[in-house]
Amino acid sequence: MADPDAIVIGAGPNGLSAAIVLARARRKVVVYEARAEIGGGCASESLTLPGFVHDVCSAVHPMAVASPFFRSLPLRDFGLEWVEPSAMVAHPFDDRPAAIIERSLGDTAGALGEDEGRYLDLIGSVVHAWPRIGDDILGPPRLPRHPFALARFGMRALQSAERLARARLKGPRARGLFAGLAAHSMVPLDTAPTGAIALVLGAAAHVCGWPFPRGGSQQLSNALAAYLRSLGGEIVTKAPVSNIDELPRAPIVLCDLSPRPLLRIAGHAFPDNYRRALERYRYGMGVFKVDWAMAAPIPWRDPSVARAGTVHLGGTLEDIAESERLAWEGHVSSRPFVLLSQPTLFDPSRAPEGRHTVWAYCHVPHASGADMLTAIEQQVERFAPGFRDRILAGHVMAPFDLERRNPNLVGGDIAMGVTDLRQMAIRPTRRWYRTPRKGLYICSASTPPGVGVHGMCGYFAAQAALADSRQ
Ligand SMILES: Cc1cc2nc3c(=O)[nH]c(=O)nc-3n(C[C@H](O)[C@H](O)[C@H](O)COP(=O)(O)OP(=O)(O)OC[C@H]3O[C@@H](n4cnc5c(N)ncnc54)[C@H](O)[C@@H]3O)c2cc1C
Numbered sequence: 001m002a003d004p005d006a007i008v009i010g011a012g013p014n015g016l017s018a019a020i021v022l023a024r025a026r027r028k029v030v031v032y033e034a035r036a037e038i039g040g041g042c043a044s045e046s047l048t049l050p051g052f053v054h055d056v057c058s059a060v061h062p063m064a065v066a067s068p069f070f071r072s073l074p075l076r077d078f079g080l081e082w083v084e085p086s087a088m089v090a091h092p093f094d095d096r097p098a099a100i101i102e103r104s105l106g107d108t109a110g111a112l113g114e115d116e117g118r119y120l121d122l123i124g125s126v127v128h129a130w131p132r133i134g135d136d137i138l139g140p141p142r143l144p145r146h147p148f149a150l151a152r153f154g155m156r157a158l159q160s161a162e163r164l165a166r167a168r169l170k171g172p173r174a175r176g177l178f179a180g181l182a183a184h185s186m187v188p189l190d191t192a193p194t195g196a197i198a199l200v201l202g203a204a205a206h207v208c209g210w211p212f213p214r215g216g217s218q219q220l221s222n223a224l225a226a227y228l229r230s231l232g233g234e235i236v237t238k239a240p241v242s243n244i245d246e247l248p249r250a251p252i253v254l255c256d257l258s259p260r261p262l263l264r265i266a267g268h269a270f271p272d273n274y275r276r277a278l279e280r281y282r283y284g285m286g287v288f289k290v291d292w293a294m295a296a297p298i299p300w301r302d303p304s305v306a307r308a309g310t311v312h313l314g315g316t317l318e319d320i321a322e323s324e325r326l327a328w329e330g331h332v333s334s335r336p337f338v339l340l341s342q343p344t345l346f347d348p349s350r351a352p353e354g355r356h357t358v359w360a361y362c363h364v365p366h367a368s369g370a371d372m373l374t375a376i377e378q379q380v381e382r383f384a385p386g387f388r389d390r391i392l393a394g395h396v397m398a399p400f401d402l403e404r405r406n407p408n409l410v411g412g413d414i415a416m417g418v419t420d421l422r423q424m425a426i427r428p429t430r431r432w433y434r435t436p437r438k439g440l441y442i443c444s445a446s447t448p449p450g451v452g453v454h455g456m457c458g459y460f461a462a463q464a465a466l467a468d469s470r471q
Pocket residue numbers: 009010011012013014015016032033034035038039040041042056057058059060061062063064239240241242256257261265287289361402405406407408409414415443444445446450451452453454457
């Protein structure tokens with residue numbers, strides 16, 4: 001593209017979203033993507049055997065369907081179809097029935113027995129407030145449109161998940177379920193914002209579901225890219241940017257990068273204080289991920305677990321909190337908390353007839369070289385005896401494999417930076433999307449509202465760039 005108005009570095013969900021905002025504002029946009037395929041953390045590949053489609057990074061997309069920006073796009077016209085499993089999340093136990101998050105709030109609460117009313121109060125209050133607070137949750141800290149509703153949410157959300165679970169829930173099933181939601185935060189469950197993560201993910205299951213794109217996560221990225229192209233945007237793949245000074249001249253450059261790779265290509269362009277602020281940005285725990293091609297579905301001991309798209313394996317609140325604390329403090333757990341997705345039970349298009357794919361990961365210390373394959377398989381086997389006999393092939397990615405594939409994932413940190421209270425508000429610096437270099441912006445998940453496939457970081461970064469360009 002000759003004389004672009006804007007360049008986006010990186011075709012992840014936020015880079016593509018930023019490009020769409022600019023293209024909709026009639027700017028000539030070109031996206032440079034280092035890899036041969038677009039999508040970044042929202043991509044699918046045949047990682048194991050021919051005919052099996054695996055989600056390389058993101059698999060389950062509550063934040064995508066909750067995203068006010070994605071909801072404003074005609075992605076269905078560009079091939080995106082959401083698949084919703086029969087149940088959103090299953091949380092099996094050794095000695096009692098699994099706790100299940102259904103799409104229905106009442107059905108979920110009703111099956112929690114003694115915790116029915118408590119679940120309705122804790123998660124239900126967020127569900128009911130969602131129309132007033134949803135947009136604020138998926139945005140940078142700002143003056144809320146409904147301050148009282150947000151303040152009411154904040155009073156609980158700013159507590160740790162452990163504290164909230166112990167104070168507001170009674171039985172081990174409800175507490176374990178809440179801990180599993182909170183553990184997505186990748187910070188210890190006794191720290192402040194983990195309560196918020198559990199409340200938001202729990203409520204999102206009832207408000208918009210935990211679906212996945214038919215055919216794999218790649219289909220969401222492909223739909224974003226197709227829509228961008230329909231607006232005149234261009235995407236160049238196999239185009240790694242190693243120095244921003246080598247880019248064609250353009251008044252706006254947006255980087256879908258976390259601070260470390262941003263410093264590598266643009267550090268020389270920043271004043272010392274800003275460079276140091278980016279250097280101080282903290283990355284957190286890493287991830288050890290496994291994908292399996294399966295001869296048959298996982299033989300869950302509790303058959304109700306097969307109704308859910310996502311499964312949380314770790315048992316009680318105490319066990320999950322211990323596993324996350326160990327990883328945070330630099331140790332590996334022999335019984336790690338495992339997040340698992342079983343998409344082919346609901347979307348057979350991803351595997352040969354009768355066959356299945358399974359996606360799973362656990363948290364490990366930052367940049368850990370530990371091999372967690374056996375520990376993860378044992379956790380699945382614990383709740384599904386005979387699981388291993390059904391494996392046809394597997395593929396593992398340790399923290400360094402993730403970082404080698406995508407330099408944003410420093411030390412295997414899939415959240416692109418610790419999501420504690422401080423780095424939720426100051427992400428990656430007080431300037432958020434803006435940098436001291438005129439026309440240069442950050443639009444990755446290292447900006448508010450942070451991790452997840454929702455495109456909101458790209459949306460807000462592009463809005464900032466457009467606002468500045470009009471001044
Ligand atoms: C294993 C794993 C599981 C996850 N599971 C989920 C999930 O289930 N649900 C969910 O919502 N989120 C999940 N996430 C998080 C989600 O993937 C990220 O939050 C999201 O992808 C962030 O998008 P982004 O556009 O900010 O960055 P990225 O997705 O990292 O995209 C950045 C792009 O920039 C490219 N790039 C980097 N450097 C350069 C360069 N120098 N030149 C050109 N291009 C460059 C990269 O190749 C990449 O394509 C997961 C992530 C991982 C890794």
